[in-house]
Amino acid sequence: MTSRTGPTGAAAVFPTRIIDTLGQDIADGVLPEGSRLTIEGLQQRFGVSRTVVRDCMRVLESMNLIVPKRRIGLVVQGPGQWNVYDPRIIRWRLHGPGRADQFRSLTHLRRAVEPVAAALAARHASGAQRQRIAALGADLRRLGEAGLLEEFLDADIEFHTLVLEASGNEMFLALREVISEVLSGRTRQGLMPHHPKEHALLTHEQVATAIRDGDAGTAEACMGSLLAEVSEAID
Template sequence: MNGAIIDAIGADIVAGELQPGDRLTLDGLQEKFGVSRTVVRDCMRILESMNLVYSKRRIGIVVQDPDTWNVFDSRIIRWRLSGPGRDSQFRTLTELRVAVEPMAAAGAARHAGEEERSTLVELAARLRLLGEAGRLEDFLAADIAFHTLLLRSSGNEMFASLDEVVAEVLTGRTHQGLMPDHPREVALQGHERVARAVAEGNGDQAMQEMAALLEEVRTAVA
């Protein structure tokens, strides 16, 4: 129940149905959702942690300006990708990936362990099999695993912390119907080339291949 309430209010804020400065009350939310005051308070605390709202004595719960939002929160990303600002969110997230993932690939080529290197190669091969078969949900799971492992193997904890952000944009692209029924050959080859460069410890090549892969993504999303 808490999750549904958080999703409903959060999505309304992100979509602009609730504007900055709009006020909510515990009584009003309790009546709207038919839940206890304790449940409403718990939900508001979570939305406050995302900087979507703030509470002020004698005023109530106030919707915050977008400039204050925690834009790296995976739930905010999900709501934005499902709302009217979808195109802008895909653009900014793809630009973030272009800035980060080539460097992460180079770092993985230097820091990844043998098991991580072999797993990347295996995941790239699995992506080809699933992509050619048109199994998009399974392809998505393998794609998330590939990019998550790459970020976590980069030797940079800042890059690693973006794993949920990248997972959300990959999920959004598939669930918003922006993936072809069969992923393009250039994308399948791109994952294979990144994995091979990381496995061989070639940081410069890994960086170049990831940049090329993300250029394909940027073009496809645009």
Template structure:
């Protein structure tokens, strides 16, 4: 099993990457974010038409770049371009709602708590299974790395830094490694979704500075069960980790 040490810094849509990119891609991404957010939040409702001429006038971005941006949004299922009709915003049912960008854009809207709840329900279906598989497939090295990350979460959380970036990075790394440790490439591919959920909670101020101690116990429990080759315990502890989040969301 390949170690994912340092996964936190490589998984989210990186602002560092944006900062090192050439001006054109940065501008491209800026407009893509703007239009994507407007669609995701209903500012551009289903059935509304996007006019490239007007968008070009508003943003100062060339028609060529805008067309490329529209192709990206079309690949995400958010819009449809048809001759004589133009570019039309599609309903949510057509979107690739598991695209991390769409997840992030929806988490920035007024329905953020409902979106987090749906995503947490999905995590509840996936992560316990990943933990169970990891307990039969992960190497001792990976299991120990999970345990190290869980201990880092406890150390930072007990210092009241549960809503700070270092804690978020360790949390993302833990859950990304858990999915990878399952040995199932389909589960591993979902790391971007979990990343956006965890980052979204922090960005929205929904992550407590002082996480409940039981959260640390459960994270360590997952890692120890994987290390000890105990699939049922690993599954139970992973379920408890996600249930704690679900409980917090229900109290908002």
């Protein structure tokens, strides 16, 4: 059996579990702002080496969840300091008591970005991108009507990611993991109806058709309508 602190197997997974445990505790407020962590205390808690703890703390520090302070230790930072676009932080927040607020914030972000991305995609998408987006629009209709939520989720993530990519705006594309997390979160936490609403299926098809046909105005309006419905559902 592989040791927790060995080079392979469970050892490769265990640091991720430490990061997830502490990240979730910070996101949930179990470790509120100002809480003090020490390397020694974490060694005892998780039963791992000092090196493993330090490596995990560097990851949390890179997300601005903690900050090292001399003669104090590792201090938990408040939400205003966090790298809120990090997909792991989004995932933790969606699994915590602030889930509704996180969904709301993410949907506001999507409403600000994705309609513009759809309009740009209608103008700038390649022929292959247009055809794939159109095919995904049809797939979403078929999978949604069949109640195949896992397959629907995969197609939905690809659809929205491809719209961002086809926009030609690299800053929009950088949000692909953020949008993937919010789409996954809705499904994984049972917030999606077993059969997606007709409005959602129709507006996906309309966005896809408009992008395929190069109709920027319709693509933007229909994506806006789609996300307005999502916002209402979350509220």
